[in-house]
Amino acid sequence: MSASAEERMKKAIDNLSREFAKVRTGQANPAMLDAVMVDYYGTPTPINQVAAITVPDSRTLGVSPWEKNMVGPVDKAIRASGLGLNPSTEGSMIRVILPPLTEERRKDLAKVCKGLAEEARVAIRNIRRDENDTVKKTVKEQGLSQDQEKKLLDTMQKLTDKYIAEVDKVFATKEKEILTV
DSSP, X not given: OHHHHHHHHHHHHHHHHXXXXXXXXXXXXXXXXXXXXXXXXXXXXXXXXXXXXXXXETTEEEEEESSGGGHHHHHHHHHHTSSOOOOEXXXXXXXXXOOOOOHHHHHHHHHHHHHHHHHHXXXXXXXXXXXXXXXXXXXXXXTOOHHHHHHHHHHHHHHHHHHHHHHHHHHHXXXXXXXXX
């Protein structure tokens, strides 16, 4: 029971970390472009499958499409991504210079991260609820004692508390990263 629940809770934390990687901070990070889809011969394709993404310095991303004719579509996809980025093309290389974040934008990004953290907490609580329902069903079917039921439910609660604390830790780290000028 608990092993699958713990595995699912770990996946919720991993998903939260991946989502946080997409949120822009003051530092350039190739994961920021993970959500960008490029029109690759009529098929929406993730940008990292049509181009190499590098970080030449802390405020710049370098995007090098593997095919020369993909420079235009990649540039267009980055502009249309809603990330507020304005790429410049230099031959077959696309440079994405990250503008400095305003204090207002930093606060908005922190709110976005807070929402993502709350979604992760809800996911973990849903896993707890599912496991508690399974325990209660097992108690009825197998006739376990109330002490055994209480022990199983307490174990599940401790596991939930552990992973909620992990979400809070990951969120605090990301929030500090965003709000640090």
